[in-house]
Every structure is written in C-alpha cells, then in structure tokens.
Amino acid sequence: ARFKWLVNEWGVEKIREMLEGKLGKPFEPYNGLVFLKNSNHEGIQPQSQESKCYINIPILGGRLSSEDMIYLADIAESYGSGELRLTPTQNILIPDIQNKEEAVKKLGKRNFFLNPPNLKWSSIACSSDFCGKTIKPHAKQVLRSLANYLNENYKHELLNESGIIIQVDGCPNHCCASSLAEIGLSGALAKIDGHLVQTYAIVLGGGVGPEPSLGRIIERGISSSQIKKKISILLNYYIENRKNSENFRDFCNRYSEEELKNLI
Numbered sequence: 001a002r003f004k005w006l007v008n009e010w011g012v013e014k015i016r017e018m019l020e021g022k023l024g025k026p027f028e029p030y031n032g033l034v035f036l037k038n039s040n041h042e043g044i045q046p047q048s049q050e051s052k053c054y055i056n057i058p059i060l061g062g063r064l065s066s067e068d069m070i071y072l073a074d075i076a077e078s079y080g081s082g083e084l085r086l087t088p089t090q091n092i093l094i095p096d097i098q099n100k101e102e103a104v105k106k107l108g109k110r111n112f113f114l115n116p117p118n119l120k121w122s123s124i125a126c127s128s129d130f131c132g133k134t135i136k137p138h139a140k141q142v143l144r145s146l147a148n149y150l151n152e153n154y155k156h157e158l159l160n161e162s163g164i165i166i167q168v169d170g171c172p173n174h175c176c177a178s179s180l181a182e183i184g185l186s187g188a189l190a191k192i193d194g195h196l197v198q199t200y201a202i203v204l205g206g207g208v209g210p211e212p213s214l215g216r217i218i219e220r221g222i223s224s225s226q227i228k229k230k231i232s233i234l235l236n237y238y239i240e241n242r243k244n245s246e247n248f249r250d251f252c253n254r255y256s257e258e259e260l261k262n263l264i
Contacts (some may be wrong), residue, residue: 150164
C-alpha cells in the first residue's frame, strides 16, 4: 500500500533501473492485457459455459455474520456448484448458477440485493477493528455509513456515471489505498480535549486506469459525524458544475486543493 508513494516520487524508469540492477538483467517487456477501468463484474454476468452465469453479491466492507455465510453457502449448493469465491473488493461471487431467477429471489429474502449503485461493489475498507490500530468508528463502519447515505439520497444513475469509488483506511498504513480512490478517507488517532478520538482525512481525485493519479488530502482531522455532510456538499457542487458527463475524479482534479477545501 505504501510502495505507491516511492513510485510516484521516483518514477517508473528509476524503479525499473533499481530492480534490474539488483536482479542483474533487464526485465522482459509485458505485452499482455491492460486494465483500463475499475469494474467488478457487478450483479449477474454470463459465464462462458452455456446456460450458466455467476452472481456477484455486494458485501459492503466485506463483513458477514456466520448465519449469512451459511445462507450463501446453501444457495451455492442449491443453485450452483457449491463453490463460493471472494473478490478483491470484499464481495462474494457464486458461480455456475443455472436458475438465476430463483437464486436472486432467495438472496433477496436475506436482504442481498443486486440493484444498488456500482460503488457498493467497488468500495472497500480495511479491517481496522481487527488490527487494533484504531478506535470506533472503525473504517468499515464509516464506509457503510457513507455509502448507504449516498445510496439513499442520490440517483443511482448519477452515482454510476460519476464513477465514485470510496476507499477507507483506519490508520496511516493505508492498507486500503485511500489515495487511489475518487473519495478516500484516511484515518488517524488524535487527542482532542485530552481524549483520544478517531478522525479521518478526506482524500479526493485518486484513481487507476490509463492516467492514474494519487488523491490529494483536502482536509484532516474530520470527525466521522462530519463526513457525510462534507461529501454531500461536494457532490451537490459536482452535480451543478460538472462539464457534460464529466466524472467525479476529473471534476476534482480541475480544482486546486485550496479550492476544494473551501467547497466543503
């Protein structure tokens, strides 16, 4: 997660020269596939095998109860091949589904729905409640709170068009790469009035693809109770001032850090 800062400072060529020097020979050129967009095969997608599909279930923050895990395993056995797969964005995929209508109906009975905005599949948060480096509210709680707020208060079509992805780190180790998302939240502990408080920095404009960029820290020391309001103000300004169908990342990168800070 932190190597990106060295690549950003040195550049790719210097990194290559250093590694080739240690290896003692040049790297072979890579001519394979290049990922041009951040997509997570949302929802129901066809497989190469005839009449089969897979279902990608959004598990915002990647946290499930044991009862939910057993429920999904039962669906995999009843409607698929008994296999479950984990995705890099903390979701669960059930392959080899043949009766997708019945499987989707069964998922809905447990509140696993496939019609949220794409950010519910793409957004991630670290396990800061597990590693012990943070206090409440932990990263996964903050992610669920913000993503659910956006889901309930903005049109899904707009959220999908904006390309917004949220990545939340609980501490400065950046295990969820908050600087590589359109909206990043980077946690840190701070002492306020003698009490230890969990705060977050707002990071905007990061992303991957043909023109990758690291997000910029716009404001530090934000309490979790302020996050939704500040992001909402910024998103409303984006809706009113974007150029044509400009995505959120490009919109943010048209403004200086000071200008963005003044907006929120």
